[in-house]
Amino acid sequence: MLEVKDVGYWYTHQDDSLFEHVNLSFEAGQSYAIVGQSGAGKTTFLSLLAGLDKPKAGQILYDDRNISEIGLTNYRKNDVSIVFQSYNLFTYMSAIDNLLTAMAITGSKHTGDKKYAIDMLHKLGLAHVQMQKNVQKLSGGQQQRVAIARTMACDANLVVADEPTGNLDEDNTIEVVDLFQKIAHEQGKCVIIVTHEAAVAQMCDHTYKLEKHVFSESV
Amino acid sequence: MNFIRRAWLSLTAKKGRSILLILVTSAIMLFVLAGLLIRNAADTATANAKASVGASLTLSANRSQAFKEMKKSSSSSSRPTLKMSSVKLSDVKKIAKLANVSSYDVTSSTTVNAKSFDAISTSSSSNMPGGSSSNSSGDITVTGVTSTSESSSFDDGTYKITKGRGITSADENTNHVVIESELAKEDNLSVGDTITVKKSSGSGTYKLKIVGIYKASSSSEASSAMPGQSDPSNTIYTSYTFANTIKGSKYANTADSATFTVSNPSKIKSVKSAGNKLINTKKYSLSTDDSNYETVKASMKNIKSFADKIVWLVAIAGTIILALIVILMVRERRHEIGILLSLGESRWKIVAQFFTELVAILIVSLAVAGIGGKFVGNKLAQELQSQETTTSTSMSAPGGQGGSMSGGRPSGGATVTAGKSGGTPGMMGGRQSSSQEQLDVSVTALTMVELGGFGLAIIFLSTMIASFGILRLEPKKVLIE
Numbered sequence: 001m002l003e004v005k006d007v008g009y010w011y012t013h014q015d016d017s018l019f020e021h022v023n024l025s026f027e028a029g030q031s032y033a034i035v036g037q038s039g040a041g042k043t044t045f046l047s048l049l050a051g052l053d054k055p056k057a058g059q060i061l062y063d064d065r066n067i068s069e070i071g072l073t074n075y076r077k078n079d080v081s082i083v084f085q086s087y088n089l090f091t092y093m094s095a096i097d098n099l100l101t102a103m104a105i106t107g108s109k110h111t112g113d114k115k116y117a118i119d120m121l122h123k124l125g126l127a128h129v130q131m132q133k134n135v136q137k138l139s140g141g142q143q144q145r146v147a148i149a150r151t152m153a154c155d156a157n158l159v160v161a162d163e164p165t166g167n168l169d170e171d172n173t174i175e176v177v178d179l180f181q182k183i184a185h186e187q188g189k190c191v192i193i194v195t196h197e198a199a200v201a202q203m204c205d206h207t208y209k210l211e212k213h214v215f216s217e218s219v
Numbered sequence: 220m221n222f223i224r225r226a227w228l229s230l231t232a233k234k235g236r237s238i239l240l241i242l243v244t245s246a247i248m249l250f251v252l253a254g255l256l257i258r259n260a261a262d263t264a265t266a267n268a269k270a271s272v273g274a275s276l277t278l279s280a281n282r283s284q285a286f287k288e289m290k291k292s293s294s295s296s297s298r299p300t301l302k303m304s305s306v307k308l309s310d311v312k313k314i315a316k317l318a319n320v321s322s323y324d325v326t327s328s329t330t331v332n333a334k335s336f337d338a339i340s341t342s343s344s345s346n347m348p349g350g351s352s353s354n355s356s357g358d359i360t361v362t363g364v365t366s367t368s369e370s371s372s373f374d375d376g377t378y379k380i381t382k383g384r385g386i387t388s389a390d391e392n393t394n395h396v397v398i399e400s401e402l403a404k405e406d407n408l409s410v411g412d413t414i415t416v417k418k419s420s421g422s423g424t425y426k427l428k429i430v431g432i433y434k435a436s437s438s439s440e441a442s443s444a445m446p447g448q449s450d451p452s453n454t455i456y457t458s459y460t461f462a463n464t465i466k467g468s469k470y471a472n473t474a475d476s477a478t479f480t481v482s483n484p485s486k487i488k489s490v491k492s493a494g495n496k497l498i499n500t501k502k503y504s505l506s507t508d509d510s511n512y513e514t515v516k517a518s519m520k521n522i523k524s525f526a527d528k529i530v531w532l533v534a535i536a537g538t539i540i541l542a543l544i545v546i547l548m549v550r551e552r553r554h555e556i557g558i559l560l561s562l563g564e565s566r567w568k569i570v571a572q573f574f575t576e577l578v579a580i581l582i583v584s585l586a587v588a589g590i591g592g593k594f595v596g597n598k599l600a601q602e603l604q605s606q607e608t609t610t611s612t613s614m615s616a617p618g619g620q621g622g623s624m625s626g627g628r629p630s631g632g633a634t635v636t637a638g639k640s641g642g643t644p645g646m647m648g649g650r651q652s653s654s655q656e657q658l659d660v661s662v663t664a665l666t667m668v669e670l671g672g673f674g675l676a677i678i679f680l681s682t683m684i685a686s687f688g689i690l691r692l693e694p695k696k697v698l699i700e
Contacts, residue, residue: 073565076561078563084698092229092232105562
């Protein structure tokens with residue numbers, strides 16, 4: 001589904017590259033963890049996969065098409081869904097409105113279907129009262145569930161998550177990673193999670209470790 | 220149209236910010252509205268002032284041509300004489316039919332000597348050469364008019380009918396006269412009495428029937444300064460036909476001068492040009508007086524230019540203020556923009572969302588400004604009305620402009636109306652309408668549409684300026700870094 005070909009990234013000089021000649025592939029129905037020390041460049045790598053930035057070298061292929069050719073905006077709109085550590089919800093909206101807005105922007109086949117949005121939030125354990133509240137009035141765990149529900153409500157086949165459990169306690173962490181596993185295994189989507197938590201990585205199907213500018217698959 | 224929904228959600232969720240924006244935009248709109256109202260009021264005031272000042276065209280003998288003729292015919296043996304032609308009434312009627320000529324008046328004046336009564340004698344008159352109260356040029360001025368009510372002195376209130384009635388066009392071919400109250404008092408005359416005058420040169424007496432008595436408000440001051448027949452108390456008004464009868468049979472169907480009121484002062488030149496084609500310009504001349512009209516036009520042009528500047532200044536200032544606020548708003552909402560971009564929203568739709576929010580703010584602000592504008596409009600109307608009245612008054616006040624012309628006629632406002640029925644022959648001037656139109660400075664639907672247009676332009680420019688930030692924003696920098 002997603003193929004990283006000879007990708008390299010640096011900020012100012014190639015000599016100071018975060019990583020170079022990266023070749024990885026990600027398949028649908030699988031979950032992947034990208035681990036590494038802080039500052040190693042895993043979030044930067046994720047931003048390349050999410051179409052938030054362009055690689056300095058190499059190319060990223062989505063269904064055999066270079067995402068630069070697809071257009072990063074189109075790619076983000078149609079093919080990829082992003083979950084952030086800080087949830088990144090629309091703070092002036094309720095949980096339902098957050099889902100409806102994302103569905104409308106991404107052109108989901110369920111655009112405008114409020115019942116679908118409610119079902120999605122319900123599946124993620126949010127009560128009806130909580131769904132109608134402004135998202136800022138929800139707990140961190142609940143907000144992250146809304147963010148994941150938003151991802152599920154959109155039709156993107158690729159889900160990338162940047163430290164999705166970074167702000168959550170242990171119980172919530174397990175529940176959230178479980179949700180990602182379900183998205184991968186039950187909905188057939190490709191889930192890529194950047195994390196520094198070994199426990200989270202262990203729950204994923206595959207783990208790639210970024211160490212000393214090089215990616216390696218951990219068994 | 221998801222961006223419209225987002226705009227609505229944002230506006231309703233962040234009430235404090237929305238109210239603040241409404242207040243700022245309302246203030247800007249109110250200033251723009253005030254500017255627009257001043258501009259519209261200036262337009263109305265200009266039209267009113269132009270209409271009230273008016274302009275006139277005077278047909279009289281061509282004096283310069285007469286002087287040239289006099290110089291040509293002069294010789295060392297004989298004393299040169301100035302031959303002034305009287306205006307033919309047939310010419311007057313032809314000119315009166317021209318487009319934009321609303322009315323006309325003819326003037327015919329002469330002097331007589333009082334017979335059955337005594338003229339008012341002034342102490343200064345005996346001190347002045349030729350100032351005798353009974354001399355060859357007569358001690359009473361007979362001013363023939365079409366109608367006293369159309370006469371400048373009666374029109375501007377300098378003279379007022381106190382008893383009986385004034386001269387009207389119905390008095391043509393009669394011996395009806397209107398005399399001054401001082402003269403009536405001195406000679407114990409009243410309405411219905413008959414007085415007798417004799418020609419100042421040659422023989423002939425005329426009986427005049429008094430139909431009215433007028434009061435000259437300036438008679439007390441003027442009488443001490445004006446000798447003999449120039450004293451307003453010694454002026455009697457009659458129909459121009461009777462004045463011509465006194466002057467002699469050759470003056471039938473003539474007048475000393477005729478003054479035409481031009482309804483549209485801006486057309487005075489074309490009327491004059493058309494009029495010149497109808498007369499013998501060697502004998503007669505058509506002179507215009509639109510100086511007051513030009514003065515008003517220039518003064519109003521300044522007000523309009525000032526109002527235009529206010530509108531643009533406020534619009535530019537409003538754009539800058541609103542642009543700064545929107546820029547700050549965009550900076551504050553960078554995170555939201557980042558999320559939208561990460562979801563794949565196009566940048567122009569994000570700009571459209573902000574524009575929609577401001578349009579909604581503008582609609583409320585227009586309503587607020589419209590309500591506020593009603594009070595601003597009333598205040599401006601009062602202010603401009605008083606300004607317009609002051610301008611008109613200063614232009615019509617006696618002595619308000621220039622010095623007196625020969626013949627002792629007060630200038631200023633009197634000059635404006637001189638040349639009409641009560642004017643000295645050959646005297647010219649503009650005409651002032653007595654009607655004062657109400658100045659309308661109300662907020663109309665058209666004003667609101669214009670204001671809405673300005674508002675839209677302001678918020679469009681503000682959004683465009685602020686959108687540079689949105690167009691350059693990188694979602695990775697906002698959301699991840």
